[in-house]
Amino acid sequence: MNSQTLYHYSLYYWVKQLHQSPLDVSNSLCWEGVxxxxxxxxxxxxxxxxxxxxxxxxxxxxxxxxxxxxxxxxxxxxxxxxxxxxxxxxxxxxxxxxxxxxxxxxxKPRGEHIVNVCLGTACHVRGAPAVLDEVKRRLGIEPGETTEDMKFTLETVNCLGACALGPIVVIDGNYHGQMLLGKVKKVLREIERRTQRDETHE
Amino acid sequence: MVELTIDGIKTKVLEGTTVLEAAKEMGIVIPTLCYHPGLSPYGACRVCIVEVVKGNRSSLEASCTLPAEQAQVILTNSDKVRKTRKVIVELLLASCPNSKTLQDMAANMGINKVRFKIKDRGCILCGLCVRYCNEQMKSGGIGFVGRGTSRRVATAFDVTPEECRNCGGCEWICPVCERACTAGNLIDGLCGGCQNLVPVETCPICTGCSESVGPHGHKVY
Known part of the structure; x- marks a missing residue:
């Protein structure tokens, strides 16, 4: 089939459909299903x-x-x-x-704070899996999930290119290098405290 | 006008012509899959690759998106091209073993075995349906969703969009669902009916074969 017949073919269907049901480009479906x-x-x-x-x-x-x-x-x-x-x-x-x-x-709805745990090779050998387990335990969620109060979303990443600082956890764009299990607790608590403070201020 | 050499034959074509179109004008057949004369070239399937010779070096390029240039030297059927093309078709077959278009192509190229692990995805992401919907139907109901291995052709939120006029063009143009291979058993990733294992005249499985490969056997590009 050459391009011209193809064009006629499409034109035919276009005209046919136009007669059958005029195109409805209104926004009627907009707010459904939410x-x-x-x-x-x-x-x-x-x-x-x-x-x-x-x-x-x-x-x-x-x-x-x-x-x-x-x-x-x-x-x-x-x-x-x-x-x-x-x-x-x-x-x-x-x-x-x-x-x-x-x-x-x-x-999908994501939390206010995005916690990114690096699982790249360098971070992996420096103990990233343990750090990830600790974050999972503290937040009670698996990677890709969001806490019920919509505060935290946990994600993993394969390399951030800052291997010298590994294992790395990035929270809202802030890099927390050389993570230890104890440090996870400190960092997460700090963020929780900050959000609480913001909320009471509001 | 630009002058280029395709398979040792000199030709003059208008500027902006692709190498594939230039070869076609000369009667040189380059197998294609994601190319369609009525749609914009896309260069997704790489079946139409040709060898571009530059001095002592050569590179492989998709001819459907390669603009013809002055003093270009193109080989459409060199060993390197044939070998690479076979691998490409094998890879496509590995992700879509039931496509009759692909099985025919494999038979034409003399592929005897698919060396890759077969994982039927039912789509080779050639983008024909997406381009058809956009360019010919001017609709834009379907498109690519996702990225990387999870890329697929879909509608937004997997609901039939308002723009869709049920023309069926996407199914009509699809090289996979348009002509599904009816053979049940795959031998080394090939349907076995169309390919060289069984003479075409007595092909017991696939009756559509003689149409596509011809009664005198398989044409080898």
């Missing part, structure tokens, strides 16, 4: 719309928009992706593809 308190959902929606509004309707800003939503909500909810797609007039699959491609984006 089980949450309506207040938090409204709050989330507002924040997402504010973020998308900041960038205008430029398609190039897709990743920036997603990054901002990710840092505001700690994850990318389905309704946010649908809003982004309709606002930037991109197909939803393109937004979804980008969101699933980069590890910085998460479709």
């Amino acid at each position: 089980e949450k308190g309506s207040q938090t959902l409204d709050n989330e929606r507002e924040r997402v719309e504010a973020i998308v509004g900041e960038y205008g309707a430029s398609r190039d800003s897709l990743i920036s928009v997603l990054q901002d939503i990710q840092s505001a909500l700690h994850y990318l909810p389905e309704h946010a992706l649908r809003t982004v797609a309709s606002q930037l007039s991109l197909p939803l699959i393109q937004v979804y593809g980008v969101a699933t491609f980069f590890k910085a984006f998460s479709l």
Whole structure:
């Protein structure tokens, strides 16, 4: 089949479908399937719309928009992706593809603090598995999971390129080198204390 | 116009023509899989690789995305190309053993065994369906999701999107699901019916064979 017949083929189906059911590009499906308190959902929606509004309707800003939503909500909810797609007039699959491609984006809710334990070769021989076990025990979660209070998400990484400091634990972008079992306790407690302080201030 | 040499024959083509198109114009057959004349070249499957000779050195390039250049020397059927192409088709077969298109290609190339561990994924990520949906249907309902080994073709959130018009074009163009190989047993990763083990005329398993390989046996590229 050459390109011209292919074109006719597609045109035929396009016209056929157009007659059968006019394309519905409205946003009716937008907020379905989200089980949450309506207040938090409204709050989330507002924040997402504010973020998308900041960038205008430029398609190039897709990743920036997603990054901002990710840092505001700690994850990318389905309704946010649908809003982004309709606002930037991109197909939803393109937004979804980008969101699933980069590890910085998460479709599952993530905790406030991301704990990254390095399991690279250098960290491994310096005792990273023991450190990981300790973090798992303290937080009560497996790698990839989030604590129930949505405070911590535990992740592992294969190498951070700072092998001299191994074993390394990165929490919210702060590198904690030469980790010991006792140090894990100290660092985690410090973060908990800081969040509590922030909460009481608020 | 640029002048290049393909398999020792000099030819002149318009600037911007790909090597694959130039070869096609000359009647030189380069096997392709993810290439389609109605879609933008993608260079995913690497079946169309050719040898580009530069002095004493040569490199392998995918001809579907390689623009023709002045004084380029191309070999489409050298030993190196044939050998590499076989490995590529074997790798594709290892991830998609039931694809009739791939089995035919293997038979044409004289592949007798798939040396890799067979793991049926049902998709070779050639991107034909994605490009068809985007470019011909102007829909953008399906696309690639995920990265690395978990990359797959899917719809967003695995629900049929509003953009999908149920044209079926993605299935029609797919080299895997469009013509599934009906042979049940694989011998060394090959269906055994189409390939050289059994003469084509008396192929007991796969009746579609004579159509694709011809009644006089297998054409070897």
